[in-house]
Amino acid sequence: MEIRSRFQERVVVHIPDLPWVPSPLPGVDRRMLDRVGGEVARATSIVRYGPGSSFSEHTHELGEEFLVLDGVFSDEHGDYPAGTYVRNPPGSSHAPYTEEGCTIFVKLRQFDVEDQTPVRIDTRSAPFVPGAVPGLSVRPLHEFRGENVALVRWQAGTEFHEHMHMGGEEILVLEGVFSDERGDYPANTWMRSPHASRHKPFSKAGCLIYVKVGHLAPERFSPFAFSEADERETVS
Numbered sequence: 001m002e003i004r005s006r007f008q009e010r011v012v013v014h015i016p017d018l019p020w021v022p023s024p025l026p027g028v029d030r031r032m033l034d035r036v037g038g039e040v041a042r043a044t045s046i047v048r049y050g051p052g053s054s055f056s057e058h059t060h061e062l063g064e065e066f067l068v069l070d071g072v073f074s075d076e077h078g079d080y081p082a083g084t085y086v087r088n089p090p091g092s093s094h095a096p097y098t099e100e101g102c103t104i105f106v107k108l109r110q111f112d113v114e115d116q117t118p119v120r121i122d123t124r125s126a127p128f129v130p131g132a133v134p135g136l137s138v139r140p141l142h143e144f145r146g147e148n149v150a151l152v153r154w155q156a157g158t159e160f161h162e163h164m165h166m167g168g169e170e171i172l173v174l175e176g177v178f179s180d181e182r183g184d185y186p187a188n189t190w191m192r193s194p195h196a197s198r199h200k201p202f203s204k205a206g207c208l209i210y211v212k213v214g215h216l217a218p219e220r221f222s223p224f225a226f227s228e229a230d231e232r233e234t235v236s
């Protein structure tokens with residue numbers, strides 16, 4: 001299966017326009033943002049767990065990163081309420097479940113294999129620091145070999161300078177409206193801009209965005225080879 005898998009192309013998705021696709025587990029549905037592979041996939045998805053649902057135990061051969069958008073996600077390691085950012089490094093495993101239900105933004109198989117740092121951050125209580133221009137504040141989430149992840153808050157009326165995305169840029173608009181010279185992107189927009197693309201972003205109304213850069217360098221989107229050992233991995 002290939003969905004928006006040409007990483008050299010710019011894509012903009014209004015997430016509510018996408019269908020919910022049932023997963024193999026009852027009560028767990030997905031909106032597929034990008035995907036290379038079947039049930040074992042390099043994938044970026046919105047995953048909705050219904051109340052009381054669970055997912056089978058699985059190993060993240062190439063890592064799992066997620067941000068809890070609403071509800072409470074749980075596994076044997078803890079409970080992760082809305083606003084929690086989690087990275088489960090390559091080789092980690094868990095058996096997820098939820099009591100009240102939850103929705104998460106999740107990226108699978110997109111780690112550098114040597115990135116072994118587990119991350120758990122409550123972004124709703126974590127401090128933001130001043131960004132590169134007035135009106136911008138940043139909550140760094142992770143950095144490894146040029147891959148950089150952060151939440152960025154834009155006060156109303158903030159303008160940023162034109163810049164190039166070395167290694168690409170991916171944005172999930174969490175609140176408000178993010179804009180650039182190509183358009184306006186309200187909450188629940190997901191966009192992926194390729195390596196060496198440029199834009200000049202701003203926000204008239206203010207916004208909160210998840211931003212990941214540096215992971216779309218050409219050498220990192222070569223086809224993924226799956227091993228026998230990966231057969232046990234499933235998408236959560």
Ligand SMILES: [Fe+2]
Pocket residue numbers: 163165169199201
């Ligand atoms: Fe940008």
Ligand SMILES: [Fe+2]
Pocket residue numbers: 058060064094096236
């Ligand atoms: Fe998982």
